[in-house]
Amino acid sequence: AEADAVAISRDDAATVETVESDAQASQRPYSRETAFSSLVSALECATDASVSGTENAAHATRKMATKKASSRGLRLLQFITNMEKIFNSIPEAIIVTDPSGKIMLCNLTMNAMLNLPAETSLEYISQLPQHLEIRSTKNDRLSLSEWPFYRVLRGETFLNCELQLRPLASIRTYDITVSGIPVYNKTGQMLCTLVCLYAHSAPKNVQKNLESLLYECRNKKHFLDKLIFEAPVGMAVIGGINHTIEKANPIFLKLLQECKPLNSPAEGRKLKEVLSKEHYEAFLYAIEEAYQSEKQIDISGYKTTNHEKAAFSYWQLSFVPMRNYDGNLTKLIIMAQDATATVLHHQRNEISASIVAELNARGEYTQIVQTVLALVVESIGASDGAIYLFEPDQKHLRGVSELVPSHRIGHLINIDTHPHEKDALYSKQPIYYVDSEGSPAEKNQLSRLKMKAVLAVPLISSGQPIGLILINFAEAIPAPSSEIMTFMELIAGQCALAIDRAIAYQENAQLLESEHQARIAIEDKNTQLSVLLQTxxxxxxxxxxxxxxxxxxxxxxxxxxxxxxxxxxxxxxxxxxxxxxxxxxxxxxxxxxxxxxxxxxxxxxxxxxxxxxxxxxxxxxxxxxxxxxxxxxxxxxxxxxITALRNMEQSRENYLFSISHDLRTPLSVISAWAQFT
Incomplete structure (x- = not known):
């Protein structure tokens, strides 16, 4: 019976491993919910492994045969059913659905929060709007598409989204924090979704549950190893006051290698021994902050040096403190997700946006190329850069911009003595070479700059080369990938366009200035004419x-x-x-x-x-x-x-009329008297 029980526990472990591998195969970003799911799986395995040795052998045989005959979907359903007891003991509200929105599991806390009548049962997510409403923290009503239950069904993963929830059967409004995650199998098909709702003061409770589950699994070494070593992100367990590395998976070891080359295994060593001073101070600050605040501390865009590529890597770090059953903070989990591709994509978008901004500003091309150099060198992990433009004789290149001051501005390069640069110009393709492959003139140039390798990228305008972007590396690296070459060609094309427009603008500047001066002269003459007119x-x-x-x-x-x-x-x-x-x-x-x-x-x-x-x-x-x-x-x-003149004429006429009238009156009297006499 004991042997059969062990066989059952192994088969249960295989079931859980299948579920875990399905969830991890999607390589989705790490979140609290993925850790929760993995730790619950480990606890389930630990629980099954403790099956009593007196279990009936026939029952054990039937159980084992049933498990072997079940499909992966049935195993997942059975796994969720077995977890119902655990979920009902958690004070947070939890809903598990299948991809169609059918509710597979709704724990007691969720039922109590909804305040449903006893005769009411929920079968689908679509029934929830009949029993509750969800608003944003600004009290704006959310559309159904914005509800967390529908977001997770669309494949979204979210953590700690703050909302307000009010059951329609109650006048109470809950300030909640919602997290959700979809679970996928190896083929990318969604198996189920999990949504967890808890009050704003409750994350410590969720963390405590995770800590308890981890404590339960502390003696199940192979399960803990599986959790750490098969995680899609870097993960390490740090313990003790000296911050000793107890466990670390390969992804986390890669992070340590980039912080400081490792000469011996990292497990069992102190963080201070495997990190440089700069990196250790950053880690120590986050660790102490996590212990003091008793919550997860995140660092975004943590920068390390990739020594193999002489480039930079960027990491998303999370420091999660863990308690034992005594309530003491004894361990800490560090999770590291490689965010290099995301950060570089963002940086490259910034480069393109900066070039477009410079194009719209129509500034001098020296400003444009300086912006391009700084962003390109940073994004591909180079050490220095310069831009050269063709002289009118098409045989010499003149330096117009440099990142590190090295007296290259105004410096002439004869392309006949620099064959790699010449090949890049006339082949119109980027060319990478190290100092050992260069001509004497190229070696001398690299030696003067204390560089080991160069990436020469031609600037092409209207199908013709107009110059070069020279990206310098302090250490020789493997040939850049096709992705970097394509990116550099794109940037060089935009840079060439920017330079063309800037040069054209500079050539027209004198004409524009002349027009401006002529306009000023005309305005002066207009002013003088206006003054003259006013007189x-x-x-x-x-x-x-x-x-x-x-x-x-x-x-x-x-x-x-x-x-x-x-x-x-x-x-x-x-x-x-x-x-x-x-x-x-x-x-x-x-x-x-x-x-x-x-x-x-x-x-x-x-x-x-x-x-x-x-x-x-x-x-x-x-x-x-x-x-x-x-x-x-x-x-x-x-x-x-002529109003005054016309008025004067009118006055003269009136005066003559009056005189004429006055003279005419006495003459009429004299004439009448004469006739009478």
Whole structure:
């Protein structure tokens, strides 16, 4: 019976290993839920391994035969069913569904949170909106597509998403934190999803559950080894006050190797011994922070040096403290996920965005190439860089930019003495070479710069080479990958375009400056003309071909202050233009309209009535300015105010009329008296 029980435990272990390998095969980013799933699997194996030795042999044989005959999907279903007891003991609300949204497991905490009537049972996720509503932390109602249950069904993995949940059967609102993860098999097919809901103060409880499960498995060495060594991320167990490495998988050893070359196995050694001073200080700070805060500490974009490629690697580090059953913090798990590809992709996008920004700014090309150099050298892990452009003779390259000051700006390179650079230019392909392969001139250049290798990338514009980007490496590396070569060709193409546009801009700068100076001179002359016009007693107005006034003095302004193309009709004016017989002048017969149409206009007298009260007399004359084709471009009107003259003439007429009347009256009396006598 004991032997059969051991066989059963082995078969259970194989079942759990299959489930774990399915979940790990997807190589999805590490999260608290994946650790939770792996540790629960280990606990399940430990529980099955403790089956009583007195178990009936026939029952053991049937159980073993049943397990061997079941499919992977049935084993997963049985595994989840066996976990129901564990999940019901957890104070966090948990829901497990299949890919169709059918609820496979809903623990007691979830049922209590939903506050469902006793006769109500949930079978599908689609039933949840009938019993609860979910809002964001800003109290905005979430659409169903934003609910965590539907997000995880779409394949999303998320951790610690803060939301608000209110059961419709209750007036209570829960401030919750939600984590979710989909589980996949080796072929990438989704097997199930897990969503965990807990209050904002509850992450310690989740962590405590994980710690308890790990403690349960502490004596099951092969399960713990499987958890660590088959994890898709770097993982190490650190213990003791000296931070000794107890376990470390190959991915974590790769991280240590990049921090400081390892000369002996890392297990059993202190972190201080396997890390450089700089890296140890960063690790020690995170470890102490994790112990003090009693929570996970994350470091994003942690940078190390890849000595094999003479490039940089970037890691996502997590430091998770663990307690034993006595409540003491005795161990810490360090997880390391290689984020190099993500960071480099982000950096390369930044390079492209920077080049586009420089193109839009149309700055000097020295600014553009300096930006390109800095970002490219950083992204491919090089040590230095410079950009050279062809001289007019097409035989020499002149340095226009450098990252590390080495007197290369203005320095000339004869391409006949630098065959690798010449080959890169005329083959229009990037060429990588080390110092031992270079010509004497190339070796001398590398020796002066204290470099060991060069990547020469041609700058191609309109199908022709215009220069080179020279990326220097302090240490010789294997030939760059095709991905790096393609990336450099793309950057070189954008850089060449930027340089072309910048050079064209510089060539036009003098012309633009001349135009600017000419514009200033014209404005000065216009100012002088305006001052001259203001000294005239006559009103002067100049119209363009669109009837708009482009210049006028103060006298004309008071006459034409209501003038514009929208209000030049008489009914829209506060003043009217009349002929001397006091008939209104039609708009199309206005003097400036006649001049702009090229029709003859003779100086004549007009009346202007302001505000239907005052009448003023003006003698209006005009002239035009034509272009070489004879088309009228401008018209000028001169308003000579003759109101005083007309008023004086009117006064003289009135005076003569009065004198005539006064003289005529006595003569009539004398004449009548004479006739009478």
């Amino acid at each position: 005239l007693e006559e009103g002067v107005a100049i119209f363009d071909a669109n009837e708009d006034i482009i210049m006028q003095n103060s006298k004309a302004f008071h006459l034409l202050k209501d003038h514009n193309r929208a209000t030049t009709m008489p009914e829209n004016l506060s003043s009217q233009l009349l002929y001397t017989d006091r008939t209104v002048v039609p708009h199309e017969q206005y003097p400036h309209m006649l001049l702009l149409r090229g029709e003859p206009f003779h100086s004549q007298e007009y009346l202007i009535i302001k505000n239907n009260l005052e009448t003023e007399y003006y003698w209006i004359s005009g002239s035009v300015v034509k272009d070489p084709s004879g088309k009228v471009q401008m018209a000028m009107l001169i308003f000579n105010d």
